[in-house]
Amino acid sequence: MPESTQEFPDIPNDSYRNKGTPLVHYTQSTNFYSPISDFCTEDNIPECILYLNQEAASLGFPAVQPDPDGGDGGLDMDVVSLLNSMYALLERHHRVLRALDQLETERLRSISDMQRQQLNQGRLKDQLELTKRENARLQERERQLQLNIKSLKKCLKNERDEVQKLQNIRTSSSMQYNHDMKRKEREYYKLKEHLNQLLIDKKDNKQAIEVLNCVGRPDGRRGQWKTRRTEARHEEEMYQTLLNDFDNRQRELMLENVELRKVLQQIKNEMIGILSPKKSNWREARQEHGGNQDLGSDEEVVCNAGRDGLEQSCEQAREELTNSIRQQWRKLKHHVENLDSQASLVQPRDSEVMAKEAHDREMEQLRQEIQQCKDFIHTQQQLLQQQLSSPCDEETASLLKDCYMLEEKERLKEEWNAFDEQRKNFTSERKNFTEAAIRLGREKKLFEDDRATWLKHQFLNLSFADHVNPPLSKSPGVLSEYVEASAAPSSLSDVISQMVFSPPDGSSVRPSSSAEYQQSLLPQSRF
Amino acid sequence: MNFSEVFKQTNQLCRVSPDGKYLATCVQYRLVIRDVNTLQILQLYTCLDQVVQMEWSSDSLFILCAMYKRGLVQVWSLEQPDWHCKIDEGSIGLLCSRWSPDGRHILNTTEFNLRVTVWSLCNKSVSYIKYPKACQKGMDFSTDGRYMALAERRDCKDYISVFVCDDWHLLRHFETETQDLAGVEWSPNGCVLAVWDACLEYKMLLYSLDGRLLSTYSAYEWSLGIKAIAWSPSSQFLAMGSYDEKVRILNHITWKKIVEFEHPATINNTKAVVYREVEKRPVVPSDDLSLQQLSISSTAFNAQSKYEICQLPVQVPSVKPDPDRANPKVGISSLAFSADNRYLATKNDNMPNCVWVWDMQRVGLQAVLEQASAVRCFLWDPRRPRLALCTGNNKLYLWSPAGCVSVRVPVEGCFQVLSLLWHCSGDSLILIGKDQLCLCYMETEQQP
Numbered sequence: 001m002p003e004s005t006q007e008f009p010d011i012p013n014d015s016y017r018n019k020g021t022p023l024v025h026y027t028q029s030t031n032f033y034s035p036i037s038d039f040c041t042e043d044n045i046p047e048c049i050l051y052l053n054q055e056a057a058s059l060g061f062p063a064v065q066p067d068p069d070g071g072d073g074g075l076d077m078d079v080v081s082l083l084n085s086m087y088a089l090l091e092r093h094h095r096v097l098r099a100l101d102q103l104e105t106e107r108l109r110s111i112s113d114m115q116r117q118q119l120n121q122g123r124l125k126d127q128l129e130l131t132k133r134e135n136a137r138l139q140e141r142e143r144q145l146q147l148n149i150k151s152l153k154k155c156l157k158n159e160r161d162e163v164q165k166l167q168n169i170r171t172s173s174s175m176q177y178n179h180d181m182k183r184k185e186r187e188y189y190k191l192k193e194h195l196n197q198l199l200i201d202k203k204d205n206k207q208a209i210e211v212l213n214c215v216g217r218p219d220g221r222r223g224q225w226k227t228r229r230t231e232a233r234h235e236e237e238m239y240q241t242l243l244n245d246f247d248n249r250q251r252e253l254m255l256e257n258v259e260l261r262k263v264l265q266q267i268k269n270e271m272i273g274i275l276s277p278k279k280s281n282w283r284e285a286r287q288e289h290g291g292n293q294d295l296g297s298d299e300e301v302v303c304n305a306g307r308d309g310l311e312q313s314c315e316q317a318r319e320e321l322t323n324s325i326r327q328q329w330r331k332l333k334h335h336v337e338n339l340d341s342q343a344s345l346v347q348p349r350d351s352e353v354m355a356k357e358a359h360d361r362e363m364e365q366l367r368q369e370i371q372q373c374k375d376f377i378h379t380q381q382q383l384l385q386q387q388l389s390s391p392c393d394e395e396t397a398s399l400l401k402d403c404y405m406l407e408e409k410e411r412l413k414e415e416w417n418a419f420d421e422q423r424k425n426f427t428s429e430r431k432n433f434t435e436a437a438i439r440l441g442r443e444k445k446l447f448e449d450d451r452a453t454w455l456k457h458q459f460l461n462l463s464f465a466d467h468v469n470p471p472l473s474k475s476p477g478v479l480s481e482y483v484e485a486s487a488a489p490s491s492l493s494d495v496i497s498q499m500v501f502s503p504p505d506g507s508s509v510r511p512s513s514s515a516e517y518q519q520s521l522l523p524q525s526r527f
Numbered sequence: 528m529n530f531s532e533v534f535k536q537t538n539q540l541c542r543v544s545p546d547g548k549y550l551a552t553c554v555q556y557r558l559v560i561r562d563v564n565t566l567q568i569l570q571l572y573t574c575l576d577q578v579v580q581m582e583w584s585s586d587s588l589f590i591l592c593a594m595y596k597r598g599l600v601q602v603w604s605l606e607q608p609d610w611h612c613k614i615d616e617g618s619i620g621l622l623c624s625r626w627s628p629d630g631r632h633i634l635n636t637t638e639f640n641l642r643v644t645v646w647s648l649c650n651k652s653v654s655y656i657k658y659p660k661a662c663q664k665g666m667d668f669s670t671d672g673r674y675m676a677l678a679e680r681r682d683c684k685d686y687i688s689v690f691v692c693d694d695w696h697l698l699r700h701f702e703t704e705t706q707d708l709a710g711v712e713w714s715p716n717g718c719v720l721a722v723w724d725a726c727l728e729y730k731m732l733l734y735s736l737d738g739r740l741l742s743t744y745s746a747y748e749w750s751l752g753i754k755a756i757a758w759s760p761s762s763q764f765l766a767m768g769s770y771d772e773k774v775r776i777l778n779h780i781t782w783k784k785i786v787e788f789e790h791p792a793t794i795n796n797t798k799a800v801v802y803r804e805v806e807k808r809p810v811v812p813s814d815d816l817s818l819q820q821l822s823i824s825s826t827a828f829n830a831q832s833k834y835e836i837c838q839l840p841v842q843v844p845s846v847k848p849d850p851d852r853a854n855p856k857v858g859i860s861s862l863a864f865s866a867d868n869r870y871l872a873t874k875n876d877n878m879p880n881c882v883w884v885w886d887m888q889r890v891g892l893q894a895v896l897e898q899a900s901a902v903r904c905f906l907w908d909p910r911r912p913r914l915a916l917c918t919g920n921n922k923l924y925l926w927s928p929a930g931c932v933s934v935r936v937p938v939e940g941c942f943q944v945l946s947l948l949w950h951c952s953g954d955s956l957i958l959i960g961k962d963q964l965c966l967c968y969m970e971t972e973q974q975p
Contacts, residue, residue, distance in 0.1 A: 173749070205617035209646055214651060215604075224694065238737060241736060242718055245718040249779075253780075
C-alpha cells in the first residue's frame with residue numbers, strides 16, 4: 001500500500017550540508033524496525049500475499065505463493081521462495097545502501113569540489129579585476145609618458161634650433177670680427193710701412209697751401225676772433241634752434257590735439273543724439289543706477305562744450321570728455337546688443353533658415369537661368385559672326401546672297417507663275433469671249449436682218465393672205481427658232497454683260513448697236 | 528623725354544652745381560664745366576693728375592678736385608678762371624677731401640685717419656681735428672650748414688664732437704654708448720643726431736643738438752644689426768634697414784618703432800602692385816655663337832622691355848648669401864624717402880633685382896619693381912614722387928604712383944647706365960655710364 005511507503009521529503013539545494021540527506025533519511029527510516037502491522041493483519045493475509053506476489057513478479061522475484069487459488073484460505077506459501085525473496089530484498093537493500101553511501105560520498109565530494117571551484121572563481125575574478133585596473137593604470141602612465149616624450153622632443157627640437165641659430169649668429173659675428181681684425185691689421189701694417197718710409201725718407205714734405213689770392217667769406221663779412229662772447233653766442237644760437245624746433249612741434253601737436261578733441265566732441269554729440277530718442281523707452285527698462293544721472297550729466301557736458309574748447313590744457317576737461325565718450329559708447333553698444341537679441345527673438349529660427357534656403361534656391365535658379373540665357377546669346381552671336389564673316393570669295397558670296405530667303409523666293413516665284421498662267425487663261429478666255437461676242441454681234445445682225453426680212457415677208461404675207469397656214473406651220477418652227485434664238489441671246493447677253501465687267505483693255509465688245517439691242521430686249525439685265 | 532648726346536667722363540665724376548646751372552665732369556685730368564641746358568662747354572681746367580674726387584662748393588662758385596695718390600687738392604673758381612688754389616698734404620697723404628657748408632673751407636682727411644685738416648680759403652689758416660674715426664659715415668654736416676658732427680675714437684671709446692662750421696668752434700663733445708660707432712647723421716631739421724653702432728650690435732642712439740641722449744633703440748640682440756638708415760625730409764621718421772631684411776621706422780615724438788616693413792620672398796595678401804620687367808630679346812640672326820659675337824649682338828640688338836603687372840602671389844627671386852664671408856649680401860642696404868615724405872624706396876641685398884616702394888601714409892607696401900637684372904642705383908626726384916632706377920643695361924626705369932615705364936636710352940653703341948643723378952629741379956636726369964654720360968630731359972608737365 002502506497003500510504004505505507006515513506007516519502008522522502010524534497011531536499012533544498014542549500015541544505016546539503018545538514019543532516020537531511022537522502023541517505024540519512026533513508027537510513028533513518030530503515031534503521032528502525034517499525035512494525036508494519038498496518039500492512040498485514042490476520043484478516044488481509046490473502047490480499048497481502050496477492051500484493052506481495054504482484055510486487056515480486058514486478059521485481060523479478062519468484063512468486064511468494066505460486067498457487068494463489070489453491071491451499072487453505074491463502075495461507076499456503078512457498079517459504080523457500082519467500083525467504084529467498086526476503087534475502088534478495090535484503091541484499092538489494094544492502095546494495096542500495098552501499099550505492100547510496102557511495103553516492104553520498106560522491107555528492108559530498110562534488111559539493112566540496114564545487115565549493116572549491118567557486119572560491120577559486122571568486123579569487124580569480126578579484127585577480128582579474130585587479131590586473132585590469134593595473135593594466136589601465138599602466139596604460140594611462142604610458143600615455144602620459146608618451147606625451148611627455150613628445151613635449152620633450154619638441155623642447156629638444158626648439159633648443160636645437162635655438163642652438164643652431166646662436167651658432168649661426170656666433171659664426172657670422174666671428175666672421176665679422178675676423179674681417180675687422182684683418183682690416184685693422186692691414187691698416188696697422190700700412191701705418192708701420194709708412195712710418196718706416198718716413199724714417200728713411202729724410203726730406204719732409206710739409207703740407208702747404210698755395211692760393212693765388214684769398215677769397216672773401218660767403219656772406220661778405222670779416223672773420224671774427226674766437227672769443228668767449230662768440231662761444232656764448234654759438235651756445236645761444238644752438239639753444240635757440242632747439243627751442244624753435246620744440247615750439248614748432250608743440251604747435252603741431254596742439255593743432256592735432258584740437259582737431260581730435262573736436263572730432264571726439266562731435267562723436268559724443270552724435271551718440272547722444274542717437275541714444276536720446278530712446279530715452280523714454282529706456283527709463284523704465286534700464287535697471288542701471290545713475291542712468292538718469294548719466295544722461296543728465298551728458299546734457300551738462302554738452303552745455304559745457306563751448307567752455308571745453310577754451311580749457312584745452314585742463315586735465316579734468318580731457319578726462320571728462322574721454323569718460324563721457326566711453327559711457328556713451330557703452331550705452332550704444334548695449335542698445336545695439338538689445339536690438340540684436342530682439343531681432344533674433346522676433347524672427348523664429350526655422351523660418352529664418354527656411355527663408356534662407358528658399359532664397360538660396362531661388363538664387364541658384366536665377367543663376368542657372370542667367371547662365372542659359374548667356375549661353376544662348378553667345379551661340380547666337382557666334383552664328384551671327386559666322387554668317388557675317390564666313391563668305392570667303394565672291395562667287396560663294398553671290399551664291400549665298402539671300403540664301404535665307406530662298407524658300408520664300410521659290411514660293412513667290414511659283415505663285416507668280418501660277419498668277420501668270422491664270423492671267424494668260426483669263427486673257428485667252430477673254431479673247432474667246434470677245435470673238436464670241438463679235439460673232440454673236442454679227443449673228444445678231446444677220447438675225448435682225450433675217451427677222452426684219454421675215455417680218456417684212458410676214459407682213460407682206462399677212463397682208464397678202466390671212467388664211468395661209470404653212471406660215472403657221474412654219475411659225476412654230478420659226479417661232480421655236482426664234483424662241484431658241486431669243487433664248488440664246490439671253491444667255492449670250494448675260495455672258496456679254498459679264499464680259500463688259502472685264503478690264504477695258506481686254507475687251508473688244510462691239511459698240512452700241514448690240515448694247516442697245518440688249519437694253520431693249522432684256523431690260524432686267526441692265527447693269 | 529629728350530636725350531642729349533653722349534659725353535665722355537672718367538671715374539663716374541659728374542656733378543651738377545647746387546644752383547642747377549652748371550654741369551661739371553672730369554675727363555682724365557681735365558675738368559669740364561658745361562651749361563646744363565645747352566651743354567656747351569663754358570670752362571675747361573687742367574689738373575695735375577687724374578681726378579678722383581670732385582665737388583662743387585655750396586655757392587656754386589668753386590670746384591674742388593682731389594687727387595688722392597698725389598695728396599693734392601686743387602680748387603678752381605668759376606667766376607675767375609685764372610684763380611687757382613692747390614693744397615698739398617705732403618707725406619701725410621690724403622684719404623678724403625670735402626667742402627665745408629660755407630664753401631670756404633676744405634676738410635681733408637689724412638691717411639690712416641690720423642687727423643682732419645681744415646684749410647681755409649679765406650685766410651690760408653689751418654686747423655686740425657685729432658682722432659677722427661674711420662667708419663661708414665664718420666662726419667656729417669647739418670642741412671643748414673651750421674654744425675658738423677664728427678665721430679672720434681680715443682682710448683677704445685667713441686665720442687662725438689659737434690663743431691660750429693662758422694669758426695670751427697667745438698660746441699659739444701660727448702661720449703656715446705656704442706661699442707663701435709658706425710655712423711652719424713643729422714636729421715633734416717638739424718635738431719637730432721642719429722648715431723648707430725656697427726653691424727655686430729643693433730643699436731640706434733638719438734642725441735639732441737646739445738648733446739643730450741634722447742632715446743636708444745635696439746630691435747634685437749646678437750644678430751647682425753643696422754645696415755643703412757634714412758631720415759624722412761620732414762624729420763618725422765627715421766628708417767633703419769638691417770641685416771634681418773626688415774626696415775624699422777621710428778617716429779620723432781616718442782622715438783619708438785611705429786612699423787616694421789618686411790621683405791618676404793613670397794608676396795601675397797597686399798594691395799601693392801608688382802611690376803615685372805619683361806624683356807623681349809630679338810632673335811640673333813647669326814649662327815656663329817662665339818662669345819664676342821654674342822656680346823656685341825646682344826647690345827647691338829637692343830632688347831625691348833616693358834613692365835607687366837603680376838598677379839599675386841608673387842615669388843621674388845632671391846639669392847642666398849655666402850655664409851662664410853663677412854659683410855654678407857643680405858639685408859636692406861639702401862633706403863630713400865621721396866621728397867614729399869610720402870614714399871620710401873628700399874632695396875634688399877639678397878633680392879638684388881627688386882626695389883620695394885612703401886607708402887608712408889597708408890603704412891604699407893605700394894609697389895614692387897622686379898627688374899631683369901640687379902638694380903644698381905635708384906634715386907628720388909628732388910621735387911616730385913618719382914623714382915628713377917638703373918640696372919646696368921641701356922635702359923632707364925621710372926616709377927611714379929601713376930605707373931612704371933622703361934625707356935631705352937637712344938644712344939648708338941654700347942651705353943650702360945651704371946648710375947644716375949637728378950638735377951636739383953627734377954627736370955632732368957644725368958645717366959652715367961662706364962666712361963660716358965648722357966642727359967635725359969624730362970617733359971615738363973603741361974596742363975591738359
